[in-house]
Amino acid sequence: MIENGSIEYRKPLQWGEHDPHRRENTQIGMWAWLWQRISALAIVVLISLHVTLTYRPLIQLLLLLAVTFHAALGLRVILLDFNIVGVRYQRSLIWGLLGLGLVVMALIWFSIY
Amino acid sequence: MAQTSGSVRNIRVFRYDPQQGGQGRFDSYALNIQDETTTTILDVLLRIQREQDATLSFRFACRVNMCGSCGMVINGKEGLACKTNVSHIPQGREITIRPLNHFPVIKDLVVDMEPFFKKYEEALPFFEPRDESCEPAIVRPDSRERQDIGMATDCIACGCCVSSCTMCHYHEGYAGPAALNRAFTLLADKRDGLFGERLDRVLASCYNCRTEFNCTEVCPKGISSTRAIKYIQRLALKHVRRHPVPADAGEAAGVPLTSPADEMDRRTFFQRAGVSLVGICLAMGVAGVATTAFVGPSLVRRPRLWVPVISFSSIPVGEVTTVTMRYEVKDGPYTQQIAEPVHISRAFNEIVCFKASCTHLGCIVKWDAQAGRFRCACHGGAFDRNGNVIAGPPPAPLGRYQFRVDSDRLFVEVS
Numbered sequence: 001m002i003e004n005g006s007i008e009y010r011k012p013l014q015w016g017e018h019d020p021h022r023r024e025n026t027q028i029g030m031w032a033w034l035w036q037r038i039s040a041l042a043i044v045v046l047i048s049l050h051v052t053l054t055y056r057p058l059i060q061l062l063l064l065l066a067v068t069f070h071a072a073l074g075l076r077v078i079l080l081d082f083n084i085v086g087v088r089y090q091r092s093l094i095w096g097l098l099g100l101g102l103v104v105m106a107l108i109w110f111s112i113y
Numbered sequence: 114m115a116q117t118s119g120s121v122r123n124i125r126v127f128r129y130d131p132q133q134g135g136q137g138r139f140d141s142y143a144l145n146i147q148d149e150t151t152t153t154i155l156d157v158l159l160r161i162q163r164e165q166d167a168t169l170s171f172r173f174a175c176r177v178n179m180c181g182s183c184g185m186v187i188n189g190k191e192g193l194a195c196k197t198n199v200s201h202i203p204q205g206r207e208i209t210i211r212p213l214n215h216f217p218v219i220k221d222l223v224v225d226m227e228p229f230f231k232k233y234e235e236a237l238p239f240f241e242p243r244d245e246s247c248e249p250a251i252v253r254p255d256s257r258e259r260q261d262i263g264m265a266t267d268c269i270a271c272g273c274c275v276s277s278c279t280m281c282h283y284h285e286g287y288a289g290p291a292a293l294n295r296a297f298t299l300l301a302d303k304r305d306g307l308f309g310e311r312l313d314r315v316l317a318s319c320y321n322c323r324t325e326f327n328c329t330e331v332c333p334k335g336i337s338s339t340r341a342i343k344y345i346q347r348l349a350l351k352h353v354r355r356h357p358v359p360a361d362a363g364e365a366a367g368v369p370l371t372s373p374a375d376e377m378d379r380r381t382f383f384q385r386a387g388v389s390l391v392g393i394c395l396a397m398g399v400a401g402v403a404t405t406a407f408v409g410p411s412l413v414r415r416p417r418l419w420v421p422v423i424s425f426s427s428i429p430v431g432e433v434t435t436v437t438m439r440y441e442v443k444d445g446p447y448t449q450q451i452a453e454p455v456h457i458s459r460a461f462n463e464i465v466c467f468k469a470s471c472t473h474l475g476c477i478v479k480w481d482a483q484a485g486r487f488r489c490a491c492h493g494g495a496f497d498r499n500g501n502v503i504a505g506p507p508p509a510p511l512g513r514y515q516f517r518v519d520s521d522r523l524f525v526e527v528s
Contacts, residue, residue: 007131009217009225015279018127018137020209021189029326055476055491077324080343087340090326112474113492113506 032073032094039070057113064105072101119147122199124157126169127211129218137218139209142166149200154187154210158194158222171222178333181271185222186211191273191331213276229272232289236296236315243306250304258301265298265341267334274328274338280321287321288314290328290338297341300348312348319345410444418442419517419524422455422466426521433458433480433498435469438525455514455525456480456487458498466525467500468512478511487511 016022046063053059076093079085085093121143129137142161146152155173162169173183176195183194188202188209202208216224252259274290275281281289288296296315299305319342328338420440428434434457442449454477456467467487471478476491486503487496494505501510515526 007219008134009131009219010129010134010137012215012217012224013127013212014282015214015277017214018139018211019186019189022186023189025189027327027330029324029330033323033325080324080339081346083343083347087326087329087337087343090329090339 028091028094032076036070036073036077039066039073042066043070061109064109068101068105069098072097119145120149120204121145122149122157122202123207124161125207125209126158126161126222128169128221131220140166146199150198152199153195154185154197154199154208155183155194157199157208158210169222170220179269181269181333184213184271184273184276184333186213186276191277193271193273193333196333213272215276215281216272224272226272229270229275229289229291232275232292233270233295236288236292237307237311238292238295238299240299240302240304241306243304243308252304258303261344262298262301264334265294265336268294268336269334271333273331273333274336277327277331279325279327280323284318284321286318288318290322290342293319293322293345294336294338294341297344300345312345312352315345316349319349322346407446410446415442415528417526417528420527422516422523422525423457424521425518425523428457428459428464428523430459430461433482435480438527440527453527457523464516464523465500466514466516466523468514470512471507472502472509472511473505473507 013019043063043066046059046066050056050059050063073094076090076097079093080087080090124142124144125139126142127137128140129135142165144157144160146157153176155176158169158171158173162171171183171185171194173195174180175182178193178196181193184191185194186192187194187197188206191213194210199208210222212218212222212224216226216228218224268291270291272291274294278290281287293315296311300308300311300315305311322339322342324339324343326339329336329340332338418440420438422438423434423436435454436457438451438453438455440451440453442451454469456469456478458465458467469477471489471491471494473489473492473494476489478487478489478494478496480486481488485498487500489495489505489507492506494507495503496507496511497503499510500513502508517524
């Protein structure tokens with residue numbers, strides 16, 4: 001590592017390394033970021049399943065759920081990017097948009113079936 | 114939670130000895146704390162250093178949340194040791210103290226802040242006046258720009274935000290929340306003359322922000338770097354830079370001051386506007402001709418087509434026969450081969466040719482001879498022998514084709 005006379009620095013600690021309480025102290029904004037990425041992967045997998053095994057209501061439901069989730073969190077990022085909603089409300093936006101997304105998803109689902 | 118006899122807390126502190134090297138370890142101490150609500154983590158560290166372990170190293174100076182020296186990670190969350198009370202960590206929970214992330218560790222809780230300040234300097238964190246004037250500048254306290262900047266100038270460079278941002282680890286060139294916040298306070302300041310250079314440097318790295326909001330959560334001064342970074346990203350939309358200044362522009366103070374307003378003179382503007390206008394018109398013309406050529410023919414009403422299906426006498430009576438019609442349709446320059454099923458229901462004295470498209474969302478329906486109904490696999494719709502809906506979501510009866518019989522051939526009209 002960096003040599004300064006006879007001192008050997010330790011390489012930088014990284015996020016979560018030697019950090020027993022990091023997970024429980026993770027804030028909701030970080031979870032929103034993480035779940036946005038996870039739902040993106042889920043959408044890729046579910047779309048492939050959906051077009052190969054068509055007309056399966058379970059796959060359709062899961063896909064709709066993943067898309068709703070991803071869209072709700074994505075809308076939050078858009079609203080924050082363009083300052084349509086101030087960053088003060090970033091936590092409220094998570095729950096507000098997820099709730100709205102679930103309502104819209106229910107409307108879509110029950111108008112199909 | 115004042116207790117007369119005090120409570121014993123377990124404290125684990127990260128230790129690293131530069132003489133020994135290695136990965137570091139956690140040392141445990143037990144401390145009896147009289148009043149948790151008025152004892153800070155800094156007090157705890159000082160007591161450990163005085164009473165139990167004189168080799169413990171950590172930084173501090175003002176001890177009143179003003180200098181930013183004592184930034185560290187306490188129970189998984191960055192913060193100032195002098196601002197975090199012991200009572201913030203619930204009773205029964207151990208207290209874990211560890212140095213900031215992303216900076217080399219010198220000893221115990223002391224990190225090398227050199228990388229932090231290097232990033233800070235790259236964002237040109239100093240003020241250069243734009244106009245020379247003997248009068249003070251006037252910025253109203255209720256003006257938009259003053260409110261935009263808000264209290265972001267309060268940054269004490271403690272490093273908590275950079276430590277909490279995961280993107281600072283994954284992207285070497287990322288300026289980090291602190292540097293970008295400082296840049297923001299100056300970019301939003303209309304008195305400042307280094308707008309161009311600073312914006313170029315900052316735009317090179319500000320897109321590494323992934324809106325995690327960790328910086329906002331941990332800042333001891335309540336500054337939101339995410340807000341600052343979003344502001345900078347919006348500035349990029351408003352001030353499109355065509356000739357970016359290279360990152361190491363050297364002595365920025367010696368560069369002649371420019372402002373975005375006088376980048377281009379009027380003649381150049383009109384020349385460029387004129388050429389652009391002519392270009393747009395040409396493009397629209399070409400696009401219009403191409404679109405009409407390709408799309409036009411399909412908008413013309415196609416004449417109805419009579420398709421031969423099956424020999425009339427070979428249709429069994431009292432049953433539903435399914436035949437696949439094959440025919441060609443010309444659609445502009447594109448000829449399409451169509452295969453469409455038709456359900457022919459022949460009773461003793463009548464024939465009905467049903468369309469095979471379910472009236473719900475268009476899936477193909479199949480005739481189920483055992484159950485005596487048409488079934489749609491998509492959403493469970495069902496139609497009876499006469500095409501009426503008996504189950505499921507379809508809103509209307511099954512469609513029918515016009516047909517005629519000509520010399521023992523059944524013809525069906527498709528459109």
